[in-house]
Amino acid sequence: MNKSRRSFLKVAGISAFALSSGVAAMQTLSATAEAKVAPGTYEKGAKALHAKRWAMVIDTRRFLSANDYKPLIQACHKAHNVPDIPDNQNIKWFWLDTFDHAFPDEMNEFLDNRRKLASYPLLCNHCTNPPCVRVCPTQATYKMEDGIVAMDYHRCIGCRFCMAGCPYGARSFNFKDPRKFLPDPVPNPAFPTRMIGVVEKCTFCAERLAVGQMPACVEASGGKILFGDLADPNSTVRKALAENYSIRRKPSLGTQPGVYYLI
């Protein structure tokens, strides 16, 4: 065969174009095929609560001892079938820690005892800039339009990057099958459990907001925890923040936590 270099390049160019446009066409085809299978439509519940940016304000001044937080922890863990595993592999959505651990940025050695010796309630901060979302390779962790940092356990591969990324220790890994540590039937049969090998955390009770209920811990607090829209200047949370001194956990990291503490 005696093909000139010119004709060879022509054929090569045309084939490359044909191949790539074929691939592109297949991609658009499969994308439209993936778009939607349901013949119906989707909408939010009629009673759903809405906000631009959900946030929580915890009035720690009104909790007199660690015991006062117990019913809140129970309410949360019951509502979400969070097991109690009696070793260092426990699962926590809502837990307590010391002032030094909760607020390591506050380095006042001579802080008064009331604040210094109290227990502080901790949960996921639903950060505005959540590092957990940035590091998750599968988008199992994501930020929703109302500021809630949510998880899709179906997608979680248990790589635990998010646990390394979260500066607040707000995430727990299921080292063991959590069902072994839950009563049967589970505390809340309307909510799923998790499985071995996935990470979990507080959801800001997105499933309760969707049906018009306040988060379980807020409900159990009897008004000592406020929950509302940070973007609305007239919301209860904004009013509480305007009238009281508040702090957040590790603000210097720039994550912009959505959980505020009145101390």
Place this chain on the structure above:
Amino acid sequence: MYNAKAVTIGIIIFVILFTSPFWASLLGKSYKETGISLPKNEKECVETTDFMRNKHMQLLNEWRDEALRNENRVYVASNGKKWAISLQNTCLKCHTDYKEFCDKCHVANSVDPYCWTCHLIPQGSTK
């Protein structure tokens, strides 16, 4: 053709062997229904039976993404009826018998979905 006889016989044998699965299935067992037991008190599912039979897995995937990511937790079916999006609290409210409904088809088709490592199988189902 060189050695035409042997070659022709060879080709015939090859074709018969190659298509044997088809012959076997023609001769073999007839189509068997899985015998699932449908919910007793409900006549109508979210969508048509055909759609549910063929596409319930895709529908559930879509429900999951809409509910968890877009916070659209209500599905408006093509007949206008509204359903709360929830495998555990909507689907399984009617399909209460896991063994006789879900499992029958899944086992017959050798699929092993792991929904139930997290979602709870209704009480009273035998599993």
